Amino acid sequence: MIRxxxxxxxxxxxxxxxxxxxxxxxFNDDVFDRVDADYLVVPVxxxxxxxxIEEYRFRTDETALMKFEGIDSQEKARELTNCEVFFPxxxxxxxxxxxxxxxxxxxxxxxxxxxxxxGEIVSIDDSTINILFEVRTSENKQILIPAPDDFISLVDxxxxxxxxTLPEGLLDLA
Numbered sequence: 001m002i003r004x005x006x007x008x009x010x011x012x013x014x015x016x017x018x019x020x021x022x023x024x025x026x027f028n029d030d031v032f033d034r035v036d037a038d039y040l041v042v043p044v045x046x047x048x049x050x051x052x053i054e055e056y057r058f059r060t061d062e063t064a065l066m067k068f069e070g071i072d073s074q075e076k077a078r079e080l081t082n083c084e085v086f087f088p089x090x091x092x093x094x095x096x097x098x099x100x101x102x103x104x105x106x107x108x109x110x111x112x113x114x115x116x117x118x119g120e121i122v123s124i125d126d127s128t129i130n131i132l133f134e135v136r137t138s139e140n141k142q143i144l145i146p147a148p149d150d151f152i153s154l155v156d157x158x159x160x161x162x163x164x165t166l167p168e169g170l171l172d173l174a
Contacts, residue, residue: 002048005160007041007086008103016077017065023077025056025066025085029100031092033058040066041086048086089157101126107160109135109145111171112153118145118171121162145170 011027032040032053039050052069059065071077092103101124109118119137124147126132131147145166154163 002041002050002088004048005106006090007048007088008092008105009084010040010087010100010102011085013042013066013080013083013085014063015081016074019074020067021071021073021077022065022067023071023080024059025064026062027064027085028062029087029102031087031100031103032056035091037087037091039088041088042080042083043086044083051080101131104155104162107162109133110161110163112163112165113168118164119143 010029010031011025014024014026016022017024031037033056037053039052041048042051043049051071054067054069056064056066071080087103089103092100105121105123107121109121110116111118117138119135121133122136122142123134124131125134125144133145133147135143135145137143145164151164151166152162153165154161156162
């Protein structure tokens with residue numbers, strides 16, 4: 001059984017394309033292509049289910065047309081419209097050493113100076129050149145933390161923690 005902790009979100013399916021079961025796939029991480037994955041994971045009635053990739057082709061840098069085994073009609077493909085798409089963490093771990101931003105959603109952010117949990121990373125804002133972690137604190141407050149490489153001191157994939165050394169006073173602004 002696939003658990004939520006075993007996967008991370010990489011995109012969402014759009015509408016069916018054509019009549020043979022292809023789906024439009026909007027993704028924010030092309031890890032499925034970099035590691036030559038056999039399957040993607042989709043929640044179906046609350047259960048995470050692997051869908052085995054038959055073929056795919058890129059349309060843009062952020063969209064692809066996907067064809068899965070057993071999805072051979074527009075009607076079957078329509079059942080997956082608007083479903084979120086996840087990728088197995090264990091397959092991404094072997095991927096060229098670099099982590100995708102999407103992979104760290106759900107990690108704890110740890111302040112190295114005070115050895116204190118800042119909160120959980122709930123999303124990544126990469127819409128500008130300055131990447132930001134959107135973090136939910138234990139007080140259920142949403143804060144934004146800059147994420148340049150020189151702030152990140154350690155990424156612990158196994159324990160899902162990222163240690164950061166932030167400039168003095170930065171957390172006081174939040």
